[in-house]
Amino acid sequence: MKTGSTILTVLTAAGVLxxxxxxxxxxxxPASESSPGSPAGSGGGSATTSPTSGTVKPGxxxxxxxxxxxHEHGSVTxxxxxxxxxxxxxxxxxxxxxxxxxxxxxxxxxxxxxxxxQANGAAVDTVSGATYTTEAYLTSLQSALDQARA
Numbered sequence: 001m002k003t004g005s006t007i008l009t010v011l012t013a014a015g016v017l018x019x020x021x022x023x024x025x026x027x028x029x030p031a032s033e034s035s036p037g038s039p040a041g042s043g044g045g046s047a048t049t050s051p052t053s054g055t056v057k058p059g060x061x062x063x064x065x066x067x068x069x070x071h072e073h074g075s076v077t078x079x080x081x082x083x084x085x086x087x088x089x090x091x092x093x094x095x096x097x098x099x100x101x102x103x104x105x106x107x108x109x110x111x112x113x114x115x116x117x118q119a120n121g122a123a124v125d126t127v128s129g130a131t132y133t134t135e136a137y138l139t140s141l142q143s144a145l146d147q148a149r150a
Contacts, residue, residue: 057148057149059084059085060148064080064081064082065079066078066080066142066143066144067140068140069140073098074095074096074133074136076093076133077093079092079093080144080148086120089117090116090141092109092137092140094109104130104133105133107130108127108134111127112134122141126138
């Protein structure tokens, strides 16, 4: 019986690794925020490249607000300011469910705002430990950039 349990554990681990590899190769990122027991803390960890790569149409100016995007720990709404096609400012408002979720957002959003301006688009890193917040941010950002392209 112990051998069967060991085999099942090995097969499960192989499946998880295979799925992670497939996701990595397809350019998608899994949507998972750190769980309450996670060592990632308040969300200020390492980052990985996001598959979202929205860019801005040259010559566009104005302020555009994306759709409010809900996620497991709250919601995020991104606003971008453009000047002649360049993102000059990015900001976000958020609603968090609980203090821990607020910590994720408070650490991730300033980093994301800065990276969006530097990248002049949505090709930014996902904040480790704040994946749900990052994915919601990028979805709202993409909505704002889509408005700028219209």
